[in-house]
Amino acid sequence: MSALLAIASREVASAFRTPVGWVVIALFSLLGGIVFVAGLTPGEPASMRTFFSLSEWLLLPIAPAISMRLIADERRVGTLETLVTAPVSDWQVAVGKYLGALVFLALMLAPSLIYTGVLEWLSDPDLGPILAGYLGLLLVGMLYLAVGLLASTLTESQVVAFLGTLFFFLIVWLGGSQLAPRVPDAVAEVLYALSVFGRLGDFAKGIIDTEHIVFFVVTSCWFVALSAVALEIRRWA
């Protein structure tokens, strides 16, 4: 447990010790701010629905930027050798790295809470959809980071890890939006079931669907597990 926490906390702290962490937070805050303001319409009920709906797209390039360095950079600079010769299992390495990235994601989302304060100040928003929206955003981020972790485990290049994650989700999106309507119903159902996008819309409306939660949690766990297995395979290869 101590090793897992050491790995996770180093990951969080390191993100703030390098410009990349601050740039990512600044970028998300700027884009999130624009989306939030654009979503406010005079006379309409105050909500953050537009912010949450578009944030799954904002996170698409940002989450891989967080995850790309997790393992790939350690391998490139050689510190992975010092990590895997310490008494830690590959599972602890994968989970510790993932938790660190997840905490950073949560910290990156934290400044957007100010938008809730603004809405509270200006009107009387329904807090249910807002809380559900944040839960959805965290769940989507979890999946993005889990896939990013796997990509980072499979390569030494951060650029390849970044692009690999990005293209994976673009392919998933194309599969659900372009391919599914053109294939037999049985295949289309599978493609829709695997589709990541659109699920956040339900959370933004205040609908907490257990199916969505299970989907994000289970798929994220799968990708973290695959990362641990990939680390183990590379160790023994």
Place this chain on the structure above:
Amino acid sequence: MISLVDLSKSFGRFEAVRGVSAEIARGEVVGLLGPNGAGKTTTIRMITGTLPPTRGAVRVDGLDSLDGSIEVRRRLGYLPEGSPLHAEMRVEQYLAFRAGLFAVSRKERRAAIARSMDRCELADVARTRCGNLSKGYRQRVGLAAALLHDPDVLILDEPTSGLDPAQVVALRSLIGDLSDTRTTLLVSHILPEVERTCDRIMVFARGRVRADGAPKSLIERHARAGRLHLEAETSPDALRETLGRALPKASAMCEAVGDGWTRATLDAEGPISDAQRASIARTLRDAGVLARELSVERPGLERVYLDLVEGEAS
């Protein structure tokens, strides 16, 4: 403390390590020598559990490096070649992180870091980012990290790389102090370094251990040639003839050095013993030749190493 049992490792069709067996006792300082690709680092990686052997086994303190991998790693302190560090972390932050990895309790952590920094003389750079350290300091931080949890086995891959002569002497002395209670494996290309620091040397070539023993015994066992220097008051031809009688199989190179004196260098097929030296002295005396120098050049580890490695290559 460390048992290597018929240890082999193949990468595809390439056999990096071939049937290495050795017993390394607690407190021994063992140098691993060999050219690039000889199998030293692969052997080290199998000991640290980062590579599985294709055949054979590694046991550290009776624990198998695969079945008891985590427990084995808990007993090891490892400084990889080049001492890779997290550039963005300050030295004390890095050591605290490493202490966390080795589950050094929070209560003991501060003392362990202070002790390690003190041993490796890092107080001046405690707040410096690892990325801003000189190569010598990087090595010392890597060593401090390897010592944090007070390991039973210390594995150092090229530890003196990048250190200045004073730091090399300090590190040698530190290794000497540490080896009282722990086993140390030292991988190095610097032969005098290994000769001075290690109780025992294993010479690797083409994946095999070509020689294993104390530096002195290795030289005695594996030295292929002996050389004798001599200065005598006679002509080069007469001296060559006299030496030919004393050591018929040796070849002598003689040259006049003035005032009737001749300097000879005599190369024998094996090490020249004290008895042979006495025999030469007697032959010269019987021939009425006065000698003012009669010294044997002891073959060094470098010569032995080259003979072993070149012998394997040919």
